[in-house]
Amino acid sequence: MDNITNKTFDEERALYGAENVVVKDCIFDGPADGESAFKEGRQVTVERCFFNLRYPFWHDIGLVIKNSEMTELCRAALWYSEGIEIVESKLHGIKALRECKDVKMEGCDILSPEFGWFVRGMEMKDCSVHSEYFMMRSDHLTCKDVHMSGKYSFQYIEDSVFENCTFDTKDAFWHAKNVIVKDSVVKGEYLAWYSENITFENCKIIGTQPLCYCKELRLINCEMVDTDLSFERSEVEAVLKAPIVSIKNPLTGHIYVPAVGEIIRDIEEAKGEIIIQNKIACA
Numbered sequence: 001m002d003n004i005t006n007k008t009f010d011e012e013r014a015l016y017g018a019e020n021v022v023v024k025d026c027i028f029d030g031p032a033d034g035e036s037a038f039k040e041g042r043q044v045t046v047e048r049c050f051f052n053l054r055y056p057f058w059h060d061i062g063l064v065i066k067n068s069e070m071t072e073l074c075r076a077a078l079w080y081s082e083g084i085e086i087v088e089s090k091l092h093g094i095k096a097l098r099e100c101k102d103v104k105m106e107g108c109d110i111l112s113p114e115f116g117w118f119v120r121g122m123e124m125k126d127c128s129v130h131s132e133y134f135m136m137r138s139d140h141l142t143c144k145d146v147h148m149s150g151k152y153s154f155q156y157i158e159d160s161v162f163e164n165c166t167f168d169t170k171d172a173f174w175h176a177k178n179v180i181v182k183d184s185v186v187k188g189e190y191l192a193w194y195s196e197n198i199t200f201e202n203c204k205i206i207g208t209q210p211l212c213y214c215k216e217l218r219l220i221n222c223e224m225v226d227t228d229l230s231f232e233r234s235e236v237e238a239v240l241k242a243p244i245v246s247i248k249n250p251l252t253g254h255i256y257v258p259a260v261g262e263i264i265r266d267i268e269e270a271k272g273e274i275i276i277q278n279k280i281a282c283a
Contacts, residue, residue, distance in 0.1 A: 001043075010034055010053065018044055028053050038063075054093075057081055065089055070096065072111075091115075113150075134169075154179075170207075173198060192217075211236070217253075229264070231255065236272060247274055 001020045009015070010030025015023070019042040028037050029052035036055045038044055043062040051074040057063060060081040067088045070077050074093040078084065081100045088107040096112040097103065101120035108127045116122070116135040124143045134153040135141060141160035149168040154160075158177045165184040173179060173192035182201045191210035192198055201220040205227060211217055212232040219238035224230065228245040231238075236253040243259035250272030263274055 001045075009037060012036065013039055015044075016040060018042075021045070022047070024048055026050075028056060051077065055079070060084075228262075231272070233270075234272075250274070 001022050004021060004023045004026060006025050008027040008030060010028070010032040012034035014028065014034060014037045016036065017040045018038060022045045024047045026049045029050065034053060036058060037053065038056050038060055039058045041060040041063065044060060045064040046068055047066045049068045051068065051070040053073070054075050056074065057078045058080055062083045063081055065086045069090040070093050072092050076095045076098070077091060077093055078097045079099055082102050084100060084103045086105045086108055090109045092111040094112055095114045096110065097115055097119060098117045103119060103122040105122070105127055106125045110127060110129040110131060113132045115131040116138055119135065119138040121140040122138065124146055126145045129146060129148040131150045132152055133155065134148060134150060135157055137156040139158040139160065141157060143162045143165055146165045148165070151170045153167065153169040153172045154176060155171070155174045156176065157179065160179050162181045163183055167184065168187045170188040171190050172186065172188055173195055176192060176195045176198055179195070179198045180201070181199070181203055183203070185204045187206040189207045189209060191205060191207060192214060194213050195217065196214070197216040198214065199218040199220065200222050202222065204223045204225060206225045207227065209229045210224070210227050211230055211234055214234040214236065217234050217236040219240065221239055221241055223242040224240055224244045226245060229248045230244060230246065231250040232248045233251050236250050236255060238255045240255065240257040244257055244261070246262040246264060247255060247260055248264040249267050249270035251270060252272050254273045254275060256275045259276060260274065
């Protein structure tokens, strides 16, 4: 493989179409303000590089990025690429990852609104994220030890698994399908409305009006904190290990709970059972 070391590039398409190349300790910045440094690359490895210019990795196949930094001026950094590994790197530009597939990320710091739209297959481990509309309309995501904050995350995602994560996020998992969340903390208002076949196992769920209008909703050994007006018009099977503030109009299923502050039934079709300490509260 060719090696490029200790260079500075600022021209347009500086390494366009690069193949089988290792780029180390290079800077992509300067007065020429050029875009698309690595567009249409194949089998490119980048280590300890600094990116301060737009659109560096578009239409690349076989891309490794290690110990590198993409600043807030490095917008839309990775689009339409596949076979990507990003390790111990900073991604701080808006829309940093979109329309990509087969992505692995570990130990990364992500500060990027609208990150990860339309991604097909991503493994994320030990990452810190601040983003709005994070991972929208993506599928086959596997996240472990991810700490995320920001509004409107994981909307319209499908076929995904989250384990040992912490999410501080409003309107998360709306319209999500076929999702498992395990051993995690999910904090934020209006969790997972309109979702289908979503399971929370050994999770702590915090915030008002969660889990409404859901189909095939399951909660296994979960704790719900400050969750009023929960489960409205949902099809739900839930086993809760702590008291809940209020439950409103579950359509079908069973909710097992030690105690509930208020049960609201004001529509005829709300037939879900609420079982409190082995007593059926409502048929």
